[in-house]
Amino acid sequence: MLDDVLSRARGLIGRWEDEDCGTVTVKEFCRYAAAVDDVGYLRRARALEAAGEPVEAPPLFLAATMSWEDGPAEDELRPDGLAVRESPCTQGLPVRQVHGGQSVRLTRAPLAGTRVTASRAVTSAERKHGRSGDFVLLGLTTRFTSTDGAELTAVDETIVVLDALPKGTAA
Numbered sequence: 001m002l003d004d005v006l007s008r009a010r011g012l013i014g015r016w017e018d019e020d021c022g023t024v025t026v027k028e029f030c031r032y033a034a035a036v037d038d039v040g041y042l043r044r045a046r047a048l049e050a051a052g053e054p055v056e057a058p059p060l061f062l063a064a065t066m067s068w069e070d071g072p073a074e075d076e077l078r079p080d081g082l083a084v085r086e087s088p089c090t091q092g093l094p095v096r097q098v099h100g101g102q103s104v105r106l107t108r109a110p111l112a113g114t115r116v117t118a119s120r121a122v123t124s125a126e127r128k129h130g131r132s133g134d135f136v137l138l139g140l141t142t143r144f145t146s147t148d149g150a151e152l153t154a155v156d157e158t159i160v161v162l163d164a165l166p167k168g169t170a171a
Contacts, residue, residue: 001093002127005136005161008089009125021065021116021144026055029112032065033058049112056109062116062144062153063104088122088138090161100137100158107151110144116152119143123156136161 026049033041041058048055090097110116124139138159144152 001095001163002134002136002161004093005089005095005138006125006127009122009136009138012089012122013125014121014123016119016121019118019120021118023115024057024061024110024112026112029055029057029061032061036064055112057111059106059109060104062110062118063102063106063155088140088159089125094164095161096164097162098160100160102155102157105151105154105156107153108146110146110152114152115147117145117147119145133163 026045030042030045033039033045036058038058045055120140120142122138123141124137126137128135128137138161140157140159142155142157144154146152
């Protein structure tokens with residue numbers, strides 16, 4: 001199965017897919033801030049909005065948003081609990097994944113009212129062997145841009161793809 005993941009991934013390297021994230025709003029910014037318990041941001045954002053001033057997104061807002069849709073129903077999730085969108089190159093394969101790390105480049109905070117596009121590509125794929133066996137390392141990059149093409153945030157991440165655990169085996 002790992003050979004299938006590797007083959008799929010190598011065929012996608014450098015092929016960017018765009019997703020229209022829509023126009024970001026103060027309400028979305030505040031929901032994110034509430035989720036990370038940033039009460040100070042909530043107060044500042046609402047005060048700026050009430051005064052008619054521009055409101056910037058919290059620093060990690062774009063990088064932390066898993067999806068721009070409502071999200072899949074539980075029965076649409078993969079066995080490892082991830083949405084298909086967060087599982088590149090693994091559709092229909094009995095594999096599991098863990099995130100191996102992430103780096104975020106914050107270039108410019110979007111303002112409420114900005115239309116955002118997320119462009120995502122597989123950037124690398126390699127088979128490795130470790131103490132627990134073989135695995136595939138996938139490198140992914142997501143670039144968030146405004147309509148004028150300016151980069152707002154970029155996220156480089158690594159996903160570790162492993163064979164599915166045999167039934168009855170604990171992780």
